């Protein structure tokens with residue numbers, strides 16, 4: 251079994267949740283905040299059998315779009331070389347995904 255951890259943009263979270271439910275995958279949605287932009291995003295925890303990991307990744311790819319977002323100057327403040335005194339556009343998404351092995355899954 252694997253745990254797929256997917257950080258997605260809030261705008262895509264409804265479509266991804268619907269797609270997962272439609273295919274019978276179980277998931278937990280967590281409200282999260284990106285460390286760089288410090289704006290809200292959504293983190294999905296999806297426990298699946300190994301054989302289904304690729305199908306879940308395909309659903310994430312289908313439902314999560316790449317967009318650009320304005321990073322405020324404060325986001326760059328820790329990096330002297332890239333400091334810009336004006337908002338800078340950065341690409342965000344489709345999704346940031348980690349696939350982790352699960353030692354044990356217990357549903358009590």
Ligand code: 2BA
Nearest residue numbers: 257283284285286287288289291340341342343344345346
């Ligand atoms: P944020 O940390 O708010 O980052 C939003 C976007 O800002 C990133 O999009 C990236 O394009 C850009 N960015 C991040 N750090 C940067 C930096 N030091 N300089 C310039 N641009 C930077 P994504 O890569 O698609 O990431 C979207 C969200 O996924 C992130 O939101 C964060 O919540 C999560 N994430 C990304 N990489 C991660 C990682 N290695 N570990 C944990 N979470 C991660």
